[in-house]
Amino acid sequence: xxxIAQLDVGESAILGEMKLPREASARLEEMGxxxxxxxxxxxxxxxxxxxxxxxxxxxxxxxxVDAANIFVx
Amino acid sequence: xxxxxxxALVGNPNIGKTTLFNALTGLRQKVANYPGVTVEKKEGxxxxxxxxxxxxxxxxGAYSLEAKSPDEEVTRAVxxxxxxxxxxPDVVVCLVDASNLERHFYLxxxxxxxxxxxxxxxxxxxxxxxxxxxxxxxxLEERLGVPVVPMQANExxxxxxxxVALSSKExxxxxxxxxxxxxxxxxxxxxxxxxxAVARSEQERLTPTDKWDQVLVHPVWGxxxxxxxxxxxxxxxxSLSGYPMGWIDAGFAWLGECVxxxxxxxxxxxxxxxxxxxxxxxVVIFLPQILMLFFFISLMENTGYLARVSFMMDRxxxxxxxxxxxxxxxxSSYACAIPGIMATRTMESPRDRLxxxxxxxxxxxxxxxxxxxxLIALMLPLGTAxxxxxxxxxxxxxxxxxxxxxxxxxxxxxxxxxxxLTILELPTYQRPSWREIxxxxxxxxxxxxxxxxxxxxxxxxxxxxxxxxxxxxxYEKRVAAAESILETQSELSGxxxxxxxxxxxxxxxVTEQNVKLALRSILEEKQTQLSDANRIIExxxxxxxxxxxxxxxxxxxxxxxxxxxxxxEPLGYDWKMGVGLVAxxxxxxxxxxxxxxxxxxxxxxxEGGEVSKKMAAEKRADGQPAYNLRTCLSLLVFxxxxxxxxxxxxxxxxxxxxxxxxxxxxxxxxxxxxxxxFATYQISGFFIA
Numbered sequence: 001x002x003x004i005a006q007l008d009v010g011e012s013a014i015l016g017e018m019k020l021p022r023e024a025s026a027r028l029e030e031m032g033x034x035x036x037x038x039x040x041x042x043x044x045x046x047x048x049x050x051x052x053x054x055x056x057x058x059x060x061x062x063x064x065v066d067a068a069n070i071f072v073x
Numbered sequence: 074x075x076x077x078x079x080x081a082l083v084g085n086p087n088i089g090k091t092t093l094f095n096a097l098t099g100l101r102q103k104v105a106n107y108p109g110v111t112v113e114k115k116e117g118x119x120x121x122x123x124x125x126x127x128x129x130x131x132x133x134g135a136y137s138l139e140a141k142s143p144d145e146e147v148t149r150a151v152x153x154x155x156x157x158x159x160x161x162p163d164v165v166v167c168l169v170d171a172s173n174l175e176r177h178f179y180l181x182x183x184x185x186x187x188x189x190x191x192x193x194x195x196x197x198x199x200x201x202x203x204x205x206x207x208x209x210x211x212x213l214e215e216r217l218g219v220p221v222v223p224m225q226a227n228e229x230x231x232x233x234x235x236x237v238a239l240s241s242k243e244x245x246x247x248x249x250x251x252x253x254x255x256x257x258x259x260x261x262x263x264x265x266x267x268x269x270a271v272a273r274s275e276q277e278r279l280t281p282t283d284k285w286d287q288v289l290v291h292p293v294w295g296x297x298x299x300x301x302x303x304x305x306x307x308x309x310x311x312s313l314s315g316y317p318m319g320w321i322d323a324g325f326a327w328l329g330e331c332v333x334x335x336x337x338x339x340x341x342x343x344x345x346x347x348x349x350x351x352x353x354x355x356v357v358i359f360l361p362q363i364l365m366l367f368f369f370i371s372l373m374e375n376t377g378y379l380a381r382v383s384f385m386m387d388r389x390x391x392x393x394x395x396x397x398x399x400x401x402x403x404x405s406s407y408a409c410a411i412p413g414i415m416a417t418r419t420m421e422s423p424r425d426r427l428x429x430x431x432x433x434x435x436x437x438x439x440x441x442x443x444x445x446x447x448l449i450a451l452m453l454p455l456g457t458a459x460x461x462x463x464x465x466x467x468x469x470x471x472x473x474x475x476x477x478x479x480x481x482x483x484x485x486x487x488x489x490x491x492x493x494l495t496i497l498e499l500p501t502y503q504r505p506s507w508r509e510i511x512x513x514x515x516x517x518x519x520x521x522x523x524x525x526x527x528x529x530x531x532x533x534x535x536x537x538x539x540x541x542x543x544x545x546x547x548y549e550k551r552v553a554a555a556e557s558i559l560e561t562q563s564e565l566s567g568x569x570x571x572x573x574x575x576x577x578x579x580x581x582x583v584t585e586q587n588v589k590l591a592l593r594s595i596l597e598e599k600q601t602q603l604s605d606a607n608r609i610i611e612x613x614x615x616x617x618x619x620x621x622x623x624x625x626x627x628x629x630x631x632x633x634x635x636x637x638x639x640x641x642e643p644l645g646y647d648w649k650m651g652v653g654l655v656a657x658x659x660x661x662x663x664x665x666x667x668x669x670x671x672x673x674x675x676x677x678x679x680e681g682g683e684v685s686k687k688m689a690a691e692k693r694a695d696g697q698p699a700y701n702l703r704t705c706l707s708l709l710v711f712x713x714x715x716x717x718x719x720x721x722x723x724x725x726x727x728x729x730x731x732x733x734x735x736x737x738x739x740x741x742x743x744x745x746x747x748x749x750x751f752a753t754y755q756i757s758g759f760f761i762a
Binding site for chain 2: 024028034043048
């Protein structure tokens with residue numbers, strides 16, 4: 001299954017399942033990372049990690065290892 | 074004055090709560106910690122339009138009332154009225170970002186469900202407009218039944234309307250039906266609330282923030298900009314702040330002289346000039362560097378650039394379990410660990426914050442520089458400037474390795490109690506608010522002077538007492554006798570010198586032979602008197618120096634140095650170095666002035682060359698130079714790691730809210746310094762004769 005770290009820069013997708021510890025996924029959900037929401041990979045940090053995403057108007061960066069557990073729907 | 078109403082500011086991090094708090098309260102604010110946690114409590118007072126005073130509480134930033142961090146837990150508990158130290162607020166002022174209402178109403182709707190009178194502040198309306206988002210505040214007001222005030226808090230736009238809302242006697246409770254169910258259900262309810270009130274012009278375009286980011290986090294230009302900013306920062310800290318530091322130094326020297334002239338010689342005068350004025354001066358002198366550092370940090374934070382620094386540096390920090398937010402605190406510690414540790418407040422995760430605080434003192438702070446310079450000069454008496462620079466570089470590299478090594482260790486040691494997810498929010502860039510930066514610098518400066526100042530003052534008095542007492546009456550008498558002889562002989566020499574000059578000039582002009590001869594014999598007599606006087610001055614000065622060194626050996630500090638001598642001998646140190654180590658426990662740079670007390674018998678740091686000569690000439694019992702290569706190396710390694718700064722201990726204690734961590738820090742760093750210095754001395758013995 002494709003995960004959001006595999007998106008290209010500027011590519012959008014629809015969020016699917018998250019396989020993260022409960023508290024971590026709860027925090028992301030509160031910030032708008034809900035299944036069905038549109039997500040866009042904005043840019044990668046100069047050293048490749050972390051990765052900046054945009055969801056529902058919010059810009060935030062998470063690490064590649066965490067992004068690899070968030071799948072596209 | 075409990076009749077004053079209490080307004081609480083609530084909102085996500087980075088929404089501009091603190092900006093609004095500063096705009097409302099100005100300088101009438103108080104910063105403290107919530108008892109039992111290391112979360113900052115900011116409280117202030119303001120007046121409404123009728124002149125009634127009210128209280129404002131700036132609650133820690135939160136994304137949700139289902140608390141996941143200590144900050145959020147405080148916010149949740151205060152809003153529920155569960156904290157004994159803080160009453161439940163009378164009115165909640167909820168800040169939301171006009172350009173991103175969905176997410177910000179996540180917290181706002183939870184807050185409204187508490188049923189407290191509420192005012193909604195629609196902040197950053199200018200940014201929303203730039204993004205093509207228009208919000209009809211009136212519609213939200215009708216639906217929620219509470220005031221909804223559009224604002225740009227950083228430009229103070231909308232303050233008037235907010236003041237009107239704050240001054241209203243009867244503030245309504247929001248009409249909001251509590252959401253039942255999960256996160257998705259809440260977002261659905263928010264969608265309903267906002268439908269028709271928020272319009273978006275559908276256009277894909279680059280925002281100003283995007284354009285800035287194209288340069289500032291660019292794979293090449295991003296590093297160029299970051300390195301230039303850091304170079305500027307270090308230039309400001311080490312070079313520009315030299316001027317105000319010079320003035321402060323001169324000011325305290327002048328103050329000391331004033332006291333010296335006006336007071337009777339004795340212990341009390343020495344306590345005031347050396348203990349108190351010297352001690353306070355030793356703290357205040359670091360203030361320009363610290364304020365400069367805070368200026369840069371506040372500026373970066375205020376504009377939104379600091380988040381980009383974390384974004385760029387995260388990869389380099391994550392290897393040892395730190396995150397990008399630790400970069401600036403660690404970097405600041407290269408100037409001084411105190412502001413570095415205070416800068417960890419921008420880190421939300423208590424665990425990352427603790428690790429950063431624990432390793433911060435390993436960085437080569439500027440107080441180590443004078444010690445390094447002195448020891449490197451002793452170690453390489455014939456070394457070139459390049460060789461010396463390489464040793465200095467080596468010490469900096471050693472400290473970087475130390476930071477990484479111990480961060481790695483603590484990352485393994487400390488239990489992972491919280492979510493391991495690192496989220497870096499990247500706020501939109503904004504123009505800096507100088508007023509806010511000024512307030513922040515002022516606030517941090519005050520904390521530094523209060524916390525570090527009191528500790529250093531107490532310690533410099535203690536240190537003064539340790540080198541002064543107990544006194545040996547015989548030495549005191551001999552010093553007094555030698556000094557009175559010194560005084561009369563100096564006076565004599567002072568009178569003779571101009572007399573001789575006059576005689577020489579007359580002798581040249583006179584032509585008559587017999588007068589010339591008579592003049593010459595007088596001149597010779599005077600010159601003999603002068604050289605006698607100078608010889609006595611020299612020998613008596615030498616005696617005073619020796620006696621002062623003996624007094625020091627007799628004092629508590631000297632005895633302590635002798636007592637620890639067996640312990641430090643395997644490191645290559647003698648008791649005099651022991652005194653230096655003990656003295657520099659309060660502050661590292663004290664080593665240099667202590668060495669000058671020990672070897673010159675007077676505290677004249679400006680004659681640094683003189684002290685170094687004496688130290689270089691110092692011999693051991695076996696005739697070897699005391700400050701040989703091995704001993705110097707061992708001392709340098711000791712100074713890289715040892716926790717010799719009591720102000721840092723005080724700040725660690727404050728920032729971790731526990732003596733346990735402060736003491737642990739002293740023990741682990743000093744213990745490691747001992748082992749590392751021991752290893753350096755012993756192992757180098759195999760290579761260096």
